[in-house]
Amino acid sequence: MRISRGALLVLIAMSVPIVIELRTVASFVGIEVPLSVTLALSLLVVVALVFWATLPPKQEPESTG
Amino acid sequence: MSAYIDDFPEEAAVIRAAFWSSFVALAIGAFFGLIQTLHRTDIVRIFDSTDYYTILTAHGVFMVITFTIFFLVGVFTWAVTTSLDRGVESLRFTWSWYLLMSLGTVFTAIPILAGFVDSIDMSADVLFTFYAPLQAHPLFYIGLTMFVIGTWLAGADWFRSWWAWKSENPSERIPLPTFMVLTTMIMWYIATLGIAVSILAFLLPWSLGLVETVNPLLTRTLFWYFGHPVVYFWLMPAYLMWYTLLPKFAGGRLFSDPLARVVFVLFLLLSTPVGIHHQYLDPGISEGFKFIAMTNTMFLLLPSLLTAFTVVASIEHGARQRGGEGYFAWLGALPWREPAFTGMALAGLMFAAGGFSGMINAGMNINYLIHNTLWVPGHFHLTVGTAVALTFMAGAYWLMPQVTGKPLASKPIALFQTVLWFVGMTFMSNAMHRAGLLGIPRRTAEPQYEGFEFQAAVGSVAELDAQVAIGGTLLFVSAVLFLWNMLITSFNRPTETLPSNVIPEPLSGSDDSPAVLDNLKLWTLIAIVLVVLAYSLPLASIVDRGGLFGPGGDAFPVRLSPTLVAQLLVDTVQEGLR
Amino acid sequence: MNIHTYEKLWLVGAMLLIVGFIATVTYGAVGVGVTMIDDSEETIDPTQLDEDERFSEPRVEQVGENEYDVYVVARQFMFQPDPIEVPAGSDVTFYVTSADVIHSFSVAGTNVNTMVIPGEVSTMTVEFDEPGEYGIVCNEYCGSGHHAMEAMLIVQPEDEFELEEGEN
Structure with a gap:
């Protein structure tokens, strides 16, 4: 683990507002993001965060949260 | 080095009682909150829409009066006794204010809950703001008055402790936590004058039939004279915990004692002369008075912005003490496994978001767009509903073991609960803000209209509804987990291994604070002058225009009158025939 | 009273923000002409x-x-x-x-x-x-x-x- 499980939980929680508001921000520049894409994207973010967090520390980071 | 209960067993019993009064209110309030989110969004409607307002009144009063204030009197008692290192002067007096507050709560609750039972001719569906000429049963006003007097006596209790301590330590500075309690209570005494006059001079005699009419604009203005500072009455105990406990949890200590004192003095001075910003759209108040309230409100941002700096700096200091490094990597060194820390940190983060939406509310002209829309509850669920409520719950995870001598039932569940509150509130509050921008009103059982539909800019209204319902449900689950944890903790076996009840000294200590900051008489005087400046002319103008008892008008007791029932029946039948 | 340099900067930034807000609201009222509901009408029974x-x-x-x-x-x-x-x-x-x-x-x-x-x-x-x-x-x-x-x-x-x- 790179970070503690508690920190991972908080990190995932903090991604929620970003994913939700991404839709609104995208619409400002004229991109309509459907609900299904938002759901898929949020799943992807969670998986990416978990993957990143469980990598052994001090390795070359390949994916970013 | 010992837990609070070892040093102050009798005071701990009062604090436990206050906490449990608070938690019972939270349980009822949270249940009603769940019903509301599902009802408004038309997902499940268990109750009749006319009963929605009984539920809404109960949710408002139990959450923002009973839950918050009972919890904070517990916190304040803990803060004063701990920081002065002396028990209360008279336990009998302490219990008497607790009992008066409890009795007041019961008296207020009876007419509210009687609103569910049609056969009892008693009701108080007037919501938390009780705007005349909507009229509640007299018991509602009597109960509120008793509750407020209870808080006045509680304040007197803490002042007595301080005076007694001062006579024994004449040359010492007021310890910071006690200073915070005293300044908050002075603010509260000034603020509650408005509600006392409103109830005792007008609403109570009117509900008893002693006077015929009231001036709705006057009682409304007196309510908001109290209605804004009460927000800071909820918030100051949360700030107290952010300043005293949060740096300790982070592994460090408070950055600056003098700045903390400056912040609390600013709140004492500026909390009250701003209430008219809730009345930007009221007729009968001139534009000039609204402008003055607006500028005062903007300056009230200052102490909160200073708090943001001090709290983050203190946390960073703690993280670096724990071995954190780098520009941002120190964040990883914080004790995220600790529910008390994580809960308060998330609460602080959400308060920043709530602060931004509050700046929109305060903007006099942009307020037209969002006044009384769902944006407003979206805003205050971030402030009182998270900054305050989540900080209190997080604080309880540390304070309950201190006042019971028993370890927390489950730390992982506690951590999950605080994170769940954050996620649930993100869903609910975000959708509420956005729905407000579409003009969807607050405080209504059915924001679905016959003649028109609200148009969403992004997504659809149905999606916003779903988001509100999901968020509300998560919040309810979170509240249940919290209450369960508190309940099991109370039945736990006592332990000897609790952390000791110590508030660490700030990095820049009280020796650095100018002595004038502790001159409470001076600050009280300035606060009163500011209130007189901000309110004497508007009040005089309102009374001059409409008279003390208004330009006439009937009272509207909020119970289902036979004619109204008949009218609603006719409407329903007509709708069915259409 | 000892105030940290960063804290002084923050204080200045906070004051600028506040004054900025007041300026925009004032501009909205005076420049754009968004008037507030006021007390121009007499009361009525x-x-x-x-x-x-x-x-x-x-x-x-x-x-x-x-x-x-x-x-x-x-x-x-x-x-x-x-x-x-x-x-x-x-x-x-x-x-x-x-x-x-x-x-x-x-x-x-x-x-x-x-x-x-x-x-x-x-x-x-x-x-x-x-x-x-x-x-x-x-x-x-x-x-x-x-x-x-x-x-x-x-x-x-x-x-x-x-x-x-x-x-x-």
């Missing part, structure tokens, strides 16, 4: 609206070439008149009062929004650029039928607008 010249008959009235006055009464749980029909591109002044409790007069999706307090008259002048239909809601809780309180505002194209019979 809400039980005597029947005898009031303006509110005994809630209506739309033409008062100038491109100027219209609208007298609206809000009461549990309706607005009068309903629907309200006004032309696009004209100055429309609403005068709204309440016959009973506190209501609001809020045109959904616009910034036409005011509290309606018994005894007081709210006024605001607006111009609707485009024809269209807007919902009017009461957004202040006014009793157990509050959620049923709604009306329509119909903005007619300028050339098609005509006041109905019986209205002057």
Whole structure:
């Protein structure tokens, strides 16, 4: 683990507002993001965060949260 | 080095009682909150829409009066006794204010809950703001008055402790936590004058039939004279915990004692002369008075912005003490496994978001767009509903073991609960803000209209509804987990291994604070002058225009009158025939 | 008193933000001309609206070439008149009062929004650029039928607008 499980939980929680508001921000520049894409994207973010967090520390980071 | 209960067993019993009064209110309030989110969004409607307002009144009063204030009197008692290192002067007096507050709560609750039972001719569906000429049963006003007097006596209790301590330590500075309690209570005494006059001079005699009419604009203005500072009455105990406990949890200590004192003095001075910003759209108040309230409100941002700096700096200091490094990597060194820390940190983060939406509310002209829309509850669920409520719950995870001598039932569940509150509130509050921008009103059982539909800019209204319902449900689950944890903790076996009840000294200590900051008489005087400046002319103008008892008008007791029932029946039948 | 350099910078930044906010609001009021609902109207007895010249008959009235006055009464749980029909591109002044409790007069999706307090008259002048239909809601809780309180505002194209019979 790179970070503690508690920190991972908080990190995932903090991604929620970003994913939700991404839709609104995208619409400002004229991109309509459907609900299904938002759901898929949020799943992807969670998986990416978990993957990143469980990598052994001090390795070359390949994916970013 | 010992837990609070070892040093102050009798005071701990009062604090436990206050906490449990608070938690019972939270349980009822949270249940009603769940019903509301599902009802408004038309997902499940268990109750009749006319009963929605009984539920809404109960949710408002139990959450923002009973839950918050009972919890904070517990916190304040803990803060004063701990920081002065002396028990209360008279336990009998302490219990008497607790009992008066409890009795007041019961008296207020009876007419509210009687609103569910049609056969009892008693009701108080007037919501938390009780705007005349909507009229509640007299018991509602009597109960509120008793509750407020209870808080006045509680304040007197803490002042007595301080005076007694001062006579024994004449040359010492007021310890910071006690200073915070005293300044908050002075603010509260000034603020509650408005509600006392409103109830005792007008609403109570009117509900008893002693006077015929009231001036709705006057009682409304007196309510908001109290209605804004009460927000800071909820918030100051949360700030107290952010300043005293949060740096300790982070592994460090408070950055600056003098700045903390400056912040609390600013709140004492500026909390009250701003209430008219809730009345930007009221007729009968001139534009000039609204402008003055607006500028005062903007300056009230200052102490909160200073708090943001001090709290983050203190946390960073703690993280670096724990071995954190780098520009941002120190964040990883914080004790995220600790529910008390994580809960308060998330609460602080959400308060920043709530602060931004509050700046929109305060903007006099942009307020037209969002006044009384769902944006407003979206805003205050971030402030009182998270900054305050989540900080209190997080604080309880540390304070309950201190006042019971028993370890927390489950730390992982506690951590999950605080994170769940954050996620649930993100869903609910975000959708509420956005729905407000579409003009969807607050405080209504059915924001679905016959003649028109609200148009969403992004997504659809149905999606916003779903988001509100999901968020509300998560919040309810979170509240249940919290209450369960508190309940099991109370039945736990006592332990000897609790952390000791110590508030660490700030990095820049009280020796650095100018002595004038502790001159409470001076600050009280300035606060009163500011209130007189901000309110004497508007009040005089309102009374001059409409008279003390208004330009006439009937009272509207909020119970289902036979004619109204008949009218609603006719409407329903007509709708069915259409 | 010892204040850290970063804290001083933050303090200056915070003050600039506050002054900036006040400046934008002032610009909105003075520059753009967003006026606030104020105390320009006399108080009125809400039980005597029947005898009031303006509110005994809630209506739309033409008062100038491109100027219209609208007298609206809000009461549990309706607005009068309903629907309200006004032309696009004209100055429309609403005068709204309440016959009973506190209501609001809020045109959904616009910034036409005011509290309606018994005894007081709210006024605001607006111009609707485009024809269209807007919902009017009461957004202040006014009793157990509050959620049923709604009306329509119909903005007619300028050339098609005509006041109905019986209205002057």
